[in-house]
Amino acid sequence: xxxxxxxxxxxxxxxxxxISLTKEQQHYLARVLRLREGDRFIAMDGKGKWWLTxxxxxxxxxxxxxxxxxxxxxxxxxxxxxxxxxxxDEVVRCxxxxxxxxxxxxxxxxxxxxxxxxxxxxxxxxxxxAAEQSERAFIPTILEAVAFSSSLSFxxxxxxxxxxxxxLPHLKNCLQHQGQMTNDQELVIAIGPEGGxxxxxxxxxIAAGFQPVSLGRRILRAVTAPxxxxxxxxxxxxx
Amino acid sequence: xxxxxxxxxxxxxxxxxxISLTKEQQHYLARVLRLREGDRFIAMDGKGKWWLTxxxxxxxxxxxxxxxxxxxxxxxxxxxxxxxxxxxDEVVRCxxxxxxxxxxxxxxxxxxxxxxxxxxxxxxxxxxxAAEQSERAFIPTILEAVAFSSSLSFxxxxxxxxxxxxxLPHLKNCLQHQGQMTNDQELVIAIGPEGGxxxxxxxxxIAAGFQPVSLGRRILRAVTAPxxxxxxxxxxxxx
Numbered sequence: 074x075x076x077x078x079x080x081x082x083x084x085x086x087x088x089x090x091x092i093s094l095t096k097e098q099q100h101y102l103a104r105v106l107r108l109r110e111g112d113r114f115i116a117m118d119g120k121g122k123w124w125l126t127x128x129x130x131x132x133x134x135x136x137x138x139x140x141x142x143x144x145x146x147x148x149x150x151x152x153x154x155x156x157x158x159x160x161x162d163e164v165v166r167c168x169x170x171x172x173x174x175x176x177x178x179x180x181x182x183x184x185x186x187x188x189x190x191x192x193x194x195x196x197x198x199x200x201x202x203a204a205e206q207s208e209r210a211f212i213p214t215i216l217e218a219v220a221f222s223s224s225l226s227f228x229x230x231x232x233x234x235x236x237x238x239x240x241l242p243h244l245k246n247c248l249q250h251q252g253q254m255t256n257d258q259e260l261v262i263a264i265g266p267e268g269g270x271x272x273x274x275x276x277x278x279i280a281a282g283f284q285p286v287s288l289g290r291r292i293l294r295a296v297t298a299p300x301x302x303x304x305x306x307x308x309x310x311x312x
Numbered sequence: 313x314x315x316x317x318x319x320x321x322x323x324x325x326x327x328x329x330x331i332s333l334t335k336e337q338q339h340y341l342a343r344v345l346r347l348r349e350g351d352r353f354i355a356m357d358g359k360g361k362w363w364l365t366x367x368x369x370x371x372x373x374x375x376x377x378x379x380x381x382x383x384x385x386x387x388x389x390x391x392x393x394x395x396x397x398x399x400x401d402e403v404v405r406c407x408x409x410x411x412x413x414x415x416x417x418x419x420x421x422x423x424x425x426x427x428x429x430x431x432x433x434x435x436x437x438x439x440x441x442a443a444e445q446s447e448r449a450f451i452p453t454i455l456e457a458v459a460f461s462s463s464l465s466f467x468x469x470x471x472x473x474x475x476x477x478x479x480l481p482h483l484k485n486c487l488q489h490q491g492q493m494t495n496d497q498e499l500v501i502a503i504g505p506e507g508g509x510x511x512x513x514x515x516x517x518i519a520a521g522f523q524p525v526s527l528g529r530r531i532l533r534a535v536t537a538p539x540x541x542x543x544x545x546x547x548x549x550x551x
Contacts, residue, residue: 143529163402167536172528207530245547289411289550290382291446297406300536304543308484311528 092133119212154266169203331372358451393505
């Protein structure tokens with residue numbers, strides 16, 4: 074099973090056991106993956122459903138629904154201040170591999186760059202690819218970029234904001250001691266830009282119920298920190 | 313203190329409280345960092361010693377030795393099968409930020425690419441830069457690439473080999489239960505190439521005392537896995 078190729082489909086593509094493949098998907102299956110008539114692949118809808126599927130002409134014929142066990146049992150929202158350059162591509166790719174549920178690109182006081190709609194499309198494509206490659210059942214949601222101050226209200230969640238400096242408790246220890254999460258709770262982790270959050274941002278976050286935490290004594294780059302945080306979260310909740 | 317710029321020096325550059333700066337370092341300090349006569353910076357020898365230093369002509373005058381607390385209390389050797397392309401640059405950069413002591417590039421059965429001497433120089437430069445930026449006291453050692461089979465003997469160490477598939481214990485749990493390490497012990501973590509280790513490599517590693525472990529249920533890319541492993545190790549041993 075693990076050797077079969079995976080493609081992500083929109084739920085609307087599947088009707089009555091038939092998946093109508095887009096031109097791009099047909100090209101990918103036939104030219105890139107070199108599948109032939111009757112070959113099998115896995116279609117995933119990005120919402121937790123996988124189907125074993127057979128290539129029949131320009132369609133996929135569903136053979137059976139599959140059970141997957143590659144998702145974490147908790148919902149994780151990662152708020153990441155947008156770094157300059159293309160660093161966010163790697164953040165999206167790595168954090169998708171690590172099981173993130175939602176990524177919220179954040180405009181912070183120290184990074185005001187509003188990304189183009191093309192960027193957002195690009196990150197969503199990267200998330201879909203990384204979900205396939207890492208054999209996830211879900212494709213993470215990439216939200217549109219918003220200002221940090223307007224994105225701080227989360228009901229029913231454990232909230233952490235990572236800071237590079239200061240004598241703060243380590244995220245790992247906080248996760249260990251936060252106690253069991255209920256099914257409808259989520260985990261929210263905020264990671265700052267190069268140069269860190271401003272004092273005012275930290276204070277707003279604390280007022281909104283975020284706990285300031287450390288990722289260790291060394292100074293991590295803005296693109297490394299989300300991967301480290303997600304590594305700790307995945308390991309803490311992996312079943 | 314944290315605002316001062318850092319440069320890495322060779323131990324031989326320091327004699328009787330004077331650091332004789334190379335042409336490159338002079339250029340870096342004066343042109344890139346824009347330091348002027350009498351300005352202060354930090355010189356680090358990559359072996360745990362830092363000095364507060366003042367720019368005097370083409371030399372650095374040592375003002376005082378500094379105490380640093382950014383190093384992990386254990387020695388960590390990361391064996392990484394060389395990925396194709398430039399992925400190893402990021403592995404070196406991120407793992408240096410996370411506190412690695414030694415990185416051993418590995419030629420595995422599935423990646424036989426012998427890197428050029430230029431590559432090795434490049435990785436060492438990246439490690440030095442990343443050590444500076446992350447405010448480490450040590451610059452990790454980057455070894456020359458060797459075959460996996462000839463690099464398996466480690467005296468007095470805890471050894472783990474990461475595998476993508478199979479029902480294996482999680483590295484995090486193994487680290488938690490391995491017990492206290494003594495001062496002269498080290499931790500060795502081996503990470504495979506895209507496509508994984510061969511069965512024979514796994515068996516040789518087990519015979520050499522490596523314990524097979526998992527980094528989670530999702531399939532990580534070869535360049536993500538070392539960062540995830542180091543994140544868990546750093547968090548486990550951070551004081």
